[in-house]
Amino acid sequence: MAASHAHNDHHDHHHHEESFVSKYIFSMDHKMISKQFLITAIFMGVVAMMLSIFFRLQLGWPNESFGILSTFLGEKWAPGGVLSENMYLGLVTIHGTIMVFFLLTGGLSGTFSNLLIPLQIGARDMASGFLNMLSFWFFALSSVIMLFSMFVESGPAMAGWTIYPPLSALEQAVDGSGLGMTLWLVSMAIFIASSLLGSLNYIVTILNLRTVGMKMTRMPLTIWAFFVTAILGVLSFPVLLSAVLLLIMDRTFGTSFYLSDIIVNGEMLDSTGGSPILYQHLFWFLGHPEVYIVLLPALGLTSEIIATNSRKPIFGYRAMIGSILAIGFLSFIVWGHHMFVTGMNPFLGGVFVFTTLLIAIPSAVKVFNYITTLWKGNIRYTPAMMFSVGLVSTFITGGVTGIILADSALDIAVHDTYFVVGHFHIVMGMSAVFGMFAGVYHWFPKMYGRMMNTKMGYAHFWLTIVSGYGVFFPMHYVGLNGAPRRYYNYTNFEFLDQTIDLNQLISIFAIIGALAQIIFLVNFFYSIWRGQKATENPWKSNTLEWTTPVEHVHGNWHGAIPEVHRWPYDYSKPDADGNLWDGKDFTPQNVPLRPGEEDH
C-alpha cells in the first residue's frame, strides 16, 4: 500500500492516505465496489452451481445414494446419501433465487455498471459514492441471509424461486415455508433496497456526469444498456417489494391478501377474500422486466466487445439503442404470459400474446445487427470475443423457443414443463452468464491491472458452451415429452420413460460444465496476483476507460477528464482514399476530428 501510495502521490491531487478498511471494505470508490460485487457474485454463483449439481444427481440417477450429498446436506436432508423430497425442492428454490438475483442481477449489473459507467462516460466517480457503498453492503447482507437460510432446522424456502402463495404463505404446507421462507423474504427485501440504491445512482450518474462532448448519442452501447436496465429496476423492483411485504403480512400478521378458502394439512383457516393470483401479477410485474434486467447488461457488454474485436463499428448503432428502448418499454406489458393457465380472462391472455410476440422484433434486430457486425470484420479471438459469439448463439437458440411459449394456445401444452426450463436457461442463464464471462475477460485488465490467461480462457469457453448446450438443449425434448418441472423423479410414469435417459445425459453434461468452471476460477484468482501486467489499452479500444492509468486512482484520471469528440465505434474507419486514418484501425473517443474527417 505504501508503495502504491508513493507511486500515485505525484500524480493525484485528490489522493489521501487510506486505511485498509476504507480502501478494501467500506470503500466508496466505484472500481473497488465493482470488484466487491464481482467477488461476492462469483462466490454466490459457485454455491448455486453446486446446489444444481446436487439435484442433478438425483434427477440423473433417481434415488441412488451419493456420499457427497450426505457430506454436504447431512443425514437429515440426504438420509443414506439419497436426497430427500423436501430438500430437492429447497435446492431448486435456492439455486434459482441465487442465480437470478444474486449472480445475474447483483453480480452483472453491480459489477459492470459500477465499473464502466463512470469510466466510459468520463466521470470521476458515481454521483453518490456513499449510496454506492450502501448498495454493495445491502447486497452482501442479503447474500449472507440467503445463505444462512439454508442452515435453519426446517430447511430453506421450498416453494420455487417464484414463491407462489399459498405454498409460501403457510408453514403447514411445506417445511421450508417456516423460518426458511421468512429469511428468504427478509433477504429479498434487503436485496431490493440494494438494487434500488444502485439503480438510482446509475441513472443520476449517466444523466448528469457525462464529460464534455459525451452526448447521449455518443455513449457506448454498454452505457445505454445499463441506463435502461437501471430504469427497469427502479420501476419494477418496488412492485416486488410490495408483493414481498404483503406476503410477510399474510404470514405474520394474519392478513389475507393472498389467502382464501383454505384447509391446509387438516387445519381450517378463516382467511377469505384474498387472491393468490394477485401475488403472481405483482411478482411477474417485476419478474418479466427482470429477465431484461439480467439480459440487457449482457447484451450491452457484448455489443462493445464484438465491435472492438471485430475491428468494425457495431452495425446500426441507433437501431441498437432503439431496440434496447423498445425491449425496455415492452418488457413492462408482457408479464401476463407467465399466467396464461391461471384462469385469467382469455381476452387478456390474447393481449399478452400480442405484446409478448412484439418483443421478438427488437430482439431479432439485435441479432441481425450482431451478425452483420461480424460480416467482413477482422475478428480477433480473445476469450471475451469467444464468449460474445457464444452469447449471440445462445440468444438465438433460446430466443426462438420463446415464440412457442408466448403463444397462449401452445403454452397450455408446454407451460411449466422442461421446455420452459430449457428455454429460460439458454436465453437467460447461458446468455447472461456468457455476457458476464465476456465482461470479466475483457475488463479484467481494467479491474486488476493484469491480464487473464488466454489459452485457459479458450478451454473454459469450449467446455462451457458444449456442456451448457448439452444440459439445456435436450431439456426441450424432455418438456415436449410432457415432463413437468420440479418433479423429484420421473420414474412413476411410463410415458416419461424416454426422459430418464435424457436426464442422465443432462446430468453428465452438468457435472462437466461445473468442473469446467474450476478452470475459470483458477485463471481468475491466479491472474489477480500473478497475471501478466496489463498495458493501458490492451484491446486497442476506443472507449474512455482505456485512457485511464492501469493502476487505480481516485478520480480515475490523473489530470483533466478527457473530452469526447466522436462516437465510440470508429474502428477501421477509412479516409477519403479508403485507407485507415493514421494507419491505425481504431480512433479513441477523445481524439478530435481530423481535418477532412466527418463525424459519424
Next chain:
Amino acid sequence: MDRLIILIVVILGIIGIAQLLRNYELATALRGRREEDISHKDNSMQATLMIVFMVAFYVFFAWLSYAYGGNRFGLGPAASVHGEQTDWLLDLNLWIITAVFLLCNTLLFVFAFKYFYREDRQAYWFPHDNKLEMIWTVIPAIVLAVIIILGLKTWVNTMYPEDADSSKAVKIELYSKQFAWECRYGGEANGELANNDYKLKFGNTTDVITDSTINVAIASYDEAIKKETDKMNNNAEFMADWEFKETEGKIWKYKRIRSRLLAMTDGYSKEHLDSITKIANDDYYATEIHLIKGQRYDFRFRSMDVIHSAYMPHFRLQMNTVPGEPTRFSMTPTITTKEMRKIMGENFNFLLLCNKICGSGHYKMKMDIIVHDTKKSAGYAEWLAANTTIGGYSPANDINDIDFLYWTQTAENGLTDETKAVYKAVYESNFGAEERKAFEAQQVKEGK
C-alpha cells in the same frame, strides 16, 4: 478416507493447473509475448473450432430429434379436439423457429469462421444501412403477424370451443389437495355441479352445500367451540400462557367461521334449500375419471390448500387450480384408451398430473383417466354403478336412457351379474312393463 483422497486429488489438481499457468507465463515472458496479442495460429484455430462446433451442434440436434422426436416426442398424438389444433400450430411454429435457428446460427458461425483476424486485411467500414435494417424489421414483423393471428385463432377456439352440443356437456369438478385429486361428476339426474363452501368440510367429508351438510357443520362448530371452552374453563390454572392464548384463538376462529356460515345460509328459504340439495344429491365422487369419446366435458377446477395445476398432457390440457378462485376448461376427447394403447403400448393410461409446485409429494400426484368409445364399452357401466352419489345411492339409479338400460340386460354385454342386477332394478323402476316390452320388441325387430 475416500473423501480425503478426493479432496487431496482436487487440491493437487488445482496446484498443478496453477503451476502450469506459472510455467506458461514465464515462457511467454521470455519470448516477450503479450497476452492480448492473439497469434494468427490461435485466431485461425478458434475460427475453425467455431465451424466444428456448429456442425457438432447440428448433429446433436439431428440426433435428439431422431432419437427422441418420434411419436410427437414420445407423448403420442393429441387426444382431444382442441389438442389437434394445438399440435398443428405447434408443428408449424417448430418448423418456423427451426428455420430461424438454423439460419441465424449458421450465419453467425460461418462469419465467425470466415472473417478471423489477418494482419493484411482491413475490416469493412459498414456502420449502418437503413434499407437493410428496414428489411429485417419488416420480415420478422410479418412472420410474427402470421404467428400471432394463427395463435389467437387457436386460443379462441380452445377457450371458447364452438360445439353444437355444448348444452349437453358433462360437468366435472377436479378438486386438488396435497397430494391427491378428487373428482366429482355433476350427476346423471340433473348434470349440474352443486356449489361448495370450504367451511362445510368440518364434520362433513364433502363441502358441497346441502341441507344436511350445513346442519352437520354448524353442529360440529358448536361442539368444537364447547370442547375448547370446557378445556379452558376446567384446566385454566394448569395451562401455560401460550396454550391459553392458542385455545382462545381457536375458539374465536371457530366462532368467526360459524357466524359467516350462518350469515351465508340465513337467507336460504326452505324452497331454495330443497332445490340446492336436489342439485347436490345426484353428484358423485369418483377415484378415476371416465370419459366418453366425442362427448364434451366442462371441467371446473378448485383447490383446497395451495395452487396446483391440472395437467393432462395427452389432451394438451392444463389449468391451474387456485384456492378461492374456481377455474374452467372444456375438452372433447377424440381417442379412446384402447386406441391409444395400440399406439403407445399395452400399459398406457391417460393421466391427470400436477404441474405446479405444491410440496413434497408434487411428483406423484396423479389420477387415471379412461376414455371409452361409448357408454356401452367395457368397464364404463360397472364403474358408474359402483360409485355413490352424495344422496347416498348409485348414480346408475338416475339413468333415463332406455336404450342403454336395455343393453345392460342383454346377454353378450360382458357385465357381471351384480352390475346387471343394479341396472335391472333401475330399468324396471324407471320404465313401466309395457314401455319396456314395446322397446324390446322394437330392438328385436331391428335385429339388435
